Amino acid sequence: MKFQEPVIYQIYPRSFQDSNGDGIGDLPGITSRIPYLAQLGVDMVWLSPVYKSPNDDNGYDISDYRQIMDEFGTLADFDELMAVAQENDIKIMMDLVVNHTSDEHEWFQQARSSRDNKFRDYYIWKDAAGYDDDGTPLPPNNWISAFAPSAWEWDEGTEQFYLHLFSKKQPDLNWDNPTVRQEVYDIMRFWLDKGVSGFRMDVINLISKDPAYPNDPEVEAGGHESALWMAANGPRVHEYLQEMNREVLSKYDVVTVGETPDVSTEDALKYTGFDRDELQMVFQFEHMDVDSNPEGFGKWNDEKFKLVDLKRVLSKWQNDLAGKGWNSLYWNNHDQPRAVSRFGNDSPAWRVLSAKMLAINLHFMQGTPYIYQGEELGMTNVFFEQVEDYDDLEIHNAWREYVEESKLIPPEKMLSFISASGRDNARTPMQWSAEENAGFTTGKPWLGLNPRYKEINAEQAVADEDSIFHFYRRLIELRHSTPLMITGTYELLDNAENPLDEEVYAYLRTGDDESLLVICNFTDRQLTRTFEQLDDSAELLISNYPDDAVETLRPYEGKVYRISNR
Template identity: 55%
Template sequence: MVKKWWKESVVYQIYPRSFMDSNGDGVGDLKGIISKLDYLKNLGVDVIWLCPVYESPNDDNGYDISNYQSIIGEFGTMKDWEDLLAGLHDRGMKLIMDLVVNHSSDEHAWFVESRKSKDNPYRDYYIWRSGKDDPEGDGVTEPNNWGSFFSGSAWQYDEATEEYFLHIFSKKQPDLNWENEKVRREVYDMMTWWLDKGIDGFRMDVINLISKVPGLPDSKEGESGFINGPRVHEFMQEMNREVLSKYDVMTVGETCDVTPDDAILFAGEDRGELNMVFQFELMGIDSGPTGKWGVAPWKLSEFKKIVSKWQVELQGKAWNSIYLNNHDQPRLLSRFGNDGEHHSVSGKMLATLLHTLQGTPYIYQGEEIGMTNVRFESIDEYKDIETLNMYREYRDNGHDHSAIMNSIYAKGRDNARTPMQWNDEANAGFTTGTPWLAVNPNYKEINVESALADEGSIFYYYKKLIELRKRHDVIVYGEYVLIDAENEQIYAYTRTLGKEQLLVILNFYEHPARFVLDREKVSFDSNTAELLISNYDVPANQDIDQLTLRPYEARVYKLTVN
């Protein structure tokens, strides 16, 4: 495994709309982010991943881009963005930008032209098709049976030319036609433009959807015509050859429905594509047979099985990205921890997992102070298009309002998008105006100001974990081995690099748990056991062969292998 700066980095994700508002309009902005750079430097992160700040109608909060080389006015100006980049670089931090090129906004100049006529020069920048005869009527229906991730059909009829265009997401997010070489050249030129401005890489939105199955046939149950399509690796290798290989940058692709074998194709050391991918297998652990919104209980043994599969199968072949929440997922503390009585210790336990696995850790804004899910009383308080579409669809199909709201409380994307909680003043110090999305009412107790004033806070625990990662190569590069796979309360594993070894022991639940070390799997000199970090006070020189772990207790020992 070759050493790289992006393997040794810790990434902090910023959702600009919700991070910090500098002008009182209720919307976070670039100057707001700039005002908090010293906070991020204090935390110790190396890379900032900035969610989209481009010109956009905001149908999907910036993931519908109408101009890839312009900053949306409510976030500021290009000068503000340049000041942000300079501020990060001056502090020794790097910036990666969101690259959203599976689709654009329907207000992008390309699509405005594309929909004008069938012979417009930009027509083939998007995917247009005639309808097919409706077997149950006299008219026509959608070209195929593909469904949108945001509910309903993936096709939208356009009266101007009497054809349908494809949109895997919102109808205001038409899919770009990557089969068209001109489209690919436009994308590569735009990427080069940003890299030449000094950015340090890209997070690539739904990048494994860019290749569609030729002919766009109907999908059979359990299959898709647009995930990991036949030309996706050809396109990614071309992108790397034409653009990425010319810069020392970090790239991470958001890839749904991938296996470790798929990830090795996208991010293998010798593949010439990406540095790493985001995969979602763990994010589906609490989904029932009806999908994301069918909330189901999960077992720790299954959690460990998923994590371990990715750790072991990518080891020495491709690099992992490690995350437990982001702007599309509920808060990790509410989902996998305990956001009530054991808020602090469970937040620290999950942080220990995040920062001691092999891969680049991603912190989502507010995670480092223990922000939690929110429970708005009314559906009218929610803003997310996916959530609102689901609510309407489920109500139309006769589902109970309370049951739908419980699904939203558990899985809705607005859980992650409530404004950052800076202090206990009005609107959590996020804005002097009316926030675009209501603040979580628990901001009085959970906020940055109180976290910085408490040496035992989750913030300082994250800070210490990041510092440890910079001091110990074994945390970054060590080989992962799971201990006691079937234990339903304790998650324990080792990381080994040469003679150095980490022993990580995590109690995932609120009940005390007995841990007995299997000396056949972990062989070390007992006199060398050094406690690197724990979320409780631990007696000096305690025998680690047998331990009783307290609720959500986490310990990391450094050992010397016999």
């Protein structure tokens, strides 16, 4: 299968299906749900990390890359999952987390044992920049990590700082060390030889750090997560990815996507260019920031996005990569709030229609569609009444910073921000049925359930031919049978530089003989729009309403016409 063709489904294993009653999703649970995924029609499943981990950051802190997390099962369970997936024509994509390890990984345990240990250079160590009046060592620069006040942690035993762009329990690997790179390639071969067909590469554009380690002026201006932006797209990152491709990826039939914070389309073409021999596509986050407030508290707000901003960003990525690189298409993942709550309308009146409209809007663009678990059910954001009910490290760090320490945000307001923007919105357990604990577990779920599971669940959706689930199934079938969805050019049907329509997102996908006209109403109001492309040849290909009103756009209506170019 060419990498442009599959539809990929992301599973967050901890929250997908528990098989043994401990309240935590696991590999046998995923295996039991393969028939459900086969019915949906997806081609590939991306597993968020399942490796051995102490779970400081829900599996993104890995202590052994060749073993399975105890809570998730065993390597034998993984082999069984692979076998059942293969029987159902579903491939497996692993999450490759190699910017950092856990501080409990054997490499780091050895590295911090002494300065002359052979593993010392597997990580990034620096002397103190000096000492303050009470003898406290000062970090090498002012970088702020994503999860802690400083990106540098003092190691008392060896009297040096180590770099961690994320939690202090996630020390960054030193990719300038060729032995480290070979260790990573060996890990990749281990899983590829087991039959894995793809890698999603966690924050892969952060692996090459500037050896000068300059101070970040944004820190003095109140910037946050500065280390991520200072490290992004570093001086040797393309050299390393080309080496990875040459030594590993080019020797397997594999799909690759890199998570790349702080990339422009120009950067993305270096990572995904068809002539670059690096990655096949990237996850960019520009459209995930359309409701951010850089003048306030960044992602922590409950403001609604503006459609003109969303159209400008998505159109830029469609146009700038056209014919030269490849897009990934997604509305949500394990780090983002639920799409229907964020970009649609999750009220009972409009949830189903707006979820279907969002699916149309995304799946007809050029790129590889990613479906996050529960998206095909229209799962929504959750509201918990106290911060203790949330598990996410990022949420608790933000609460400490903004509520407890600075007191910049009142507790009740911060809870509304978390409900709108927090990562745990995506991590509440999968809603399989209206039974106790939503059919996720017979025990106590590791994270609270969304109370809407009694109305929103897979059992109900599969039984209802008009459900969001079956709408996604039809979209996937269309993608498999409509090459134009993959190959057609993209044209936004208003001015890309200054999109004037604040209510309707309409675009054209054009091929040699025919075109697809995609029209999506992002409001809960009835609108009137005319499109010159609609002629007697127009055939309604798919719609989220049972009939067609042509020039009338009903609330959250999404529809696609097939039009002859002859």
